Amino acid sequence: MILFLVTLIILMSFSCQEASNTYDPLVLECGKAESLEANLRPVLNPSFKKIEEPDLEVFIKELQGWKLQKNVFSSRSCLQINPEHTYFIRTKNKSLGQIFDGSRDSSEAIVLEPIIFPPLNNLCPEALYSSDKQVRLDFFQNQLTPSKFSELRRLTVEISSGQKKIYGWDLVDLAQLGSLQLPDNVLLQQGEYDLTIIENNYLQDIFGLKNTCKLRIDSSELDVMVSNLIQDVRTINGQDVAYVDTNYALDFLVPSGFRDVEVEYCVTEISYDQIRDFANNDEISPCIEANSFRSGAVTILDKGFFDLKYLAKKGNIQTNWKRTIIGIRSLCTGSIRSDGITIRMLDPRMDYCTDLNGKIDLILGKSVEDNVYEELKYISKLNGNGAIQGDVGQGRELSLVTVNGNFRITNSSLTNLDFLNGLNEVNGRLEIINNDNLLNMAGLSSLRQVSILRVYDNDSLTKIEFPRLRRALELDIKSKTDSIVDLPILEASSLILVENEGPSSSLIFKDLNELEFLDRLDIRAEVIEMLPGVPQMTKIESISLSISGEPEITDWNFEEIESLFIGGHVTPRTLTKLTAPIKTIGQSLALKGITGISDLSHLSHIDLAEGADVKLYEMPNIMSISGLRWPQNMGQLRLSGLNIVNLVVDIGVNTMGSLWVLDNPKLETISGFKGLTTVSGAIYSEGNDILSSLAGFEDLESVGRLILANSSSRSLHIQGLQNLKFIGRDFVSYSPLDEASGLVLPNLEGIEGRVLIKVDGDCAPSQLRPRFKQLLAADFDLSPVVYGGEPEFRNLYREVFGDDVYSRSNPIFFNGSMDLENCPDQDS
Known part of the structure; x- marks a missing residue:
């Protein structure tokens, strides 16, 4: 028992010791x-x-x-x-x-x-908007995790404009951050402010950490406008003028209604000449005595021009003062000429004309009376045609904004067009032609839209720029001197044609960065330093480039082109740059004058659509036309002016629209059209003076026309056409056919047109005559055969090819005649 008690005491002692050391x-x-x-x-x-x-x-x-x-x-x-x-x-x-x-x-x-609480660092959005009596900081709430530690982070918030503090909130608890109340005596006008938030973070000893946001007071619901009874807005001497009809009752529109919106305004009559005073003056002074639109009397404007100032208020948000110049329209008919005025006011109360239904004709050699200019300065809309020639207009200012008709400036000695500085729109042709002293186009800097623009032969003009032009149905620009063409915001056009005709002058065509729609681009220049980049477009109907050298090319991104022509003296490097983005060509590919390439492998990445044409002109180094991705069924293949000797065409085409082989002086043979069974149009050979064989058409069964019009006396071996069964229209051979061909077309079953074959005497060669006698007796329809003679051949030639094609070569004389009925049978 004593031992047990001792043991228990010892154990309790250890237990107490352990307990005293345990937290x-x-x-x-x-x-x-x-x-x-x-x-x-x-x-x-x-x-x-x-x-x-x-x-x-x-x-x-x-x-x-x-x-x-x-x-x-x-x-x-x-x-x-x-x-x-x-x-x-x-x-x-x-x-x-x-x-x-x-x-x-x-x-x-x-x-x-x-403690898990990141600092508020770089958390401002790009812009913060407010439109009522409070500045909302909801974006900060998204960055804060609700916590009992929130009060250990204190913020100071300030609104300022430039260096001027407008209002501030000191030591704001995070719980208050949803919105901060503005006192009634603080009015924030529409605009942009600096919102600075300074953080004192006792959790992590971060003090004075600044976040600066852009606070934009957006009063879009207070976007008050003058009533929609405005007919149109025209820029007069650099200032927009809103034109309304006479007896206009001043009215305002508020998008959200007038429930809580107050509009204050004042209106002052001004002279027409005072309009220019507001053009470059952005500062608008408040009205000295403002009228209340909701509670005031209606203001009626019946004649003249007016300066209207107004603002809108809602709560403690108010817009800035705005200005609208209002003009009362006056319609008239008649004409204004150099020597006088013949117009009639439709409203007899008016003593000025703003809209003329008629014409303006200021002609070279006639003095212009001062009263003509006095009347012209009011006219901002012309519904008719205008013409200016000579020195008229220099040093004067017209107010034309819109022309619904054609307007021509020709054969003048004008150095500038500043008198047209308000012209905004021409719904017709605007022509600036043969003004030898014209130095710049700055006077047309307001032009935004034109149907057809032609700028021709203004010999002193080196920079052709239209900085505000957005739309033009057609742009046609031609010059003979070093020229810069600049259309920086052009968005849409059907045709852009720029041509520099000077043999040594250069063309710089700046980028068309805003262009989104264009059907056809045509550039012609002997020397071109820059081609326009068109970054917004990947698809276009037609591009035609007749250029030389290696121009700078950027943002050339056309992937789909219907028709592409590249000519001039383009280098292989430029050809590669121009065609690198192209994936497909839908209708036509034409190359002319390109040196340094022996085949078409530079274009091996391009798919030709079914039915597309390929035309190669004057390419001296071409030895083969392989390299393209040819379609199985193509349109026209035209080979002209090549130095190729033996044309081997291994392109895998089954059908073809037509084959034109023209003016290839070294061409001796054509072969390799294996698999070609049908040519729906013509096979036409002319100007291939030493061509001796058509052996490459062994699979051809049908052709629309067969025209062999080489001018030499060398016989043409056409044995390669032995499988030809059908000629849809005419068989014309101006080249003598080689009698060694035997029965020239042994499998021919029909000709629906006429036959014209050159012979040396009065009768056909012995090997040909029997076959054609056989054809005459055949069951299929053979129209009357033309038996030679110059008039018959010429008429047929014109009918087949037209006068233009006929006139391009020497007149063709037909030696002798072919009379199958009267010639003796040479076999008998």
């Missing part, structure tokens, strides 16, 4: 919690492990923020507290912390929690 939530060095003094609190970490006092920092909340407190631990992890204060305690590594009220139950242990 229990309620048993700490500062004593049992229930017996602690009111001013002592135990501090624990989340796992109830004791925190040593040197690792802790304590802050007390004061009016201006949180202040670090020292010497507040009575013993290890025993914190002295005051019931009247709020405390923040954290570890020095800022990983754990707690905020608590000193008046709470002192027996409760202070348990530290993880």
